[in-house]
Amino acid sequence: AQKITQTQPGMFVQEKEAVTLDCTYDTSDQSYGLFWYKQPSSGEMIFLIYQGSYDEQNATEGRYSLNFQKARKSANLVISASQLGDSAMYFCAMRGARDTGRRALTFGSGTRLQVQP
Amino acid sequence: DAGVTQSPTHLIKTRGQQVTLRCSPISGHKSVSWYQQVLGQGPQFIFQYYEKEERGRGNFPDRFSARQFPNYSSELNVNALLLGDSALYLCASSYDRGPGEQYFGPGTRLTVT
Numbered sequence: 364a365q366k367i368t369q370t371q372p373g374m375f376v377q378e379k380e381a382v383t384l385d386c387t388y389d390t391s392d393q394s395y396g397l398f399w400y401k402q403p404s405s406g407e408m409i410f411l412i413y414q415g416s417y418d419e420q421n422a423t424e425g426r427y428s429l430n431f432q433k434a435r436k437s438a439n440l441v442i443s444a445s446q447l448g449d450s451a452m453y454f455c456a457m458r459g460a461r462d463t464g465r466r467a468l469t470f471g472s473g474t475r476l477q478v479q480p
Numbered sequence: 481d482a483g484v485t486q487s488p489t490h491l492i493k494t495r496g497q498q499v500t501l502r503c504s505p506i507s508g509h510k511s512v513s514w515y516q517q518v519l520g521q522g523p524q525f526i527f528q529y530y531e532k533e534e535r536g537r538g539n540f541p542d543r544f545s546a547r548q549f550p551n552y553s554s555e556l557n558v559n560a561l562l563l564g565d566s567a568l569y570l571c572a573s574s575y576d577r578g579p580g581e582q583y584f585g586p587g588t589r590l591t592v593t
Contacts, residue, residue, distance in 0.1 A: 367522075396580075398581060398582075400584075405586065406568055406570075406586055406587045406589070407584055407585065407586045407587065408523070408570060408572070408584035409584075410581050410582070410583060410584075413581050454522050454523075456522075458580070466511055466513055466528045466530075466535065466536070466574055466576075466580050466582065467513070467525040467528060467536050467538065468513075468515075468523075468525060468582060469525070470522030470523050470524075471522055472520075472521060472522050473521075473522055
């Protein structure tokens with residue numbers, strides 16, 4: 364079975380500083396995908412970044428980057444230059460090869476990030 | 481371009497009743513997935529449909545059912561509602577190729593009393 368673990372229930376960061384949100388995963392699949400989503404208080408899940416298990420480079424999307432360490436089974440999200448609008452819940456998710464056909468994502472329990480002015 | 485839309489936004493039902501939630505995917509997306517998010521937890525996969533066929537089902541009882549229409553919109557039905565069905569129900573759409581990142585709608589918040 365696949366499992367995503369997010370060990371930080373809540374994080375605080377000062378505006379304009381960088382923050383790392385931790386994510387570890389467990390899977391027996393050789394091919395898998397890792398995703399990060401942001402969920403503001405409005406409830407909508409916003410896709411941030413994707414990393415494939417065979418991608419050699421760490422994924423980056425604007426201020427978001429994914430620190431992918433395959434041997435350690437970790438996929439931490441780094442947000443640079445935090446903004447007040449980054450305050451939200453952040454979820455790490457994965458989809459294993461067996462789930463590719465059904466597009467099912469397995470989510471972690473999330474980390475609540477609060478950006479302080 | 482319009483994102484994923486869901487209706488209704490909020491819903492209050494009584495135990496034992498039935499509910500239907502609706503979802504319209506992003507134009508061009510043929511795959512629709514449903515997730516249940518209980519307060520304080522991450523979303524749990526319920527169903528995925530592609531081209532009107534069920535592609536996958538999560539660990540949910542038969543009280544949960546869904547369908548997809550020719551225009552790729554989808555409905556999620558829940559029968560014999562229980563208090564534990566109170567949650568945010570999220571619909572997501574995606575392409576059926578590539579990494580298949582899913583784009584979520586705003587959700588329907590269901591309260592069962």
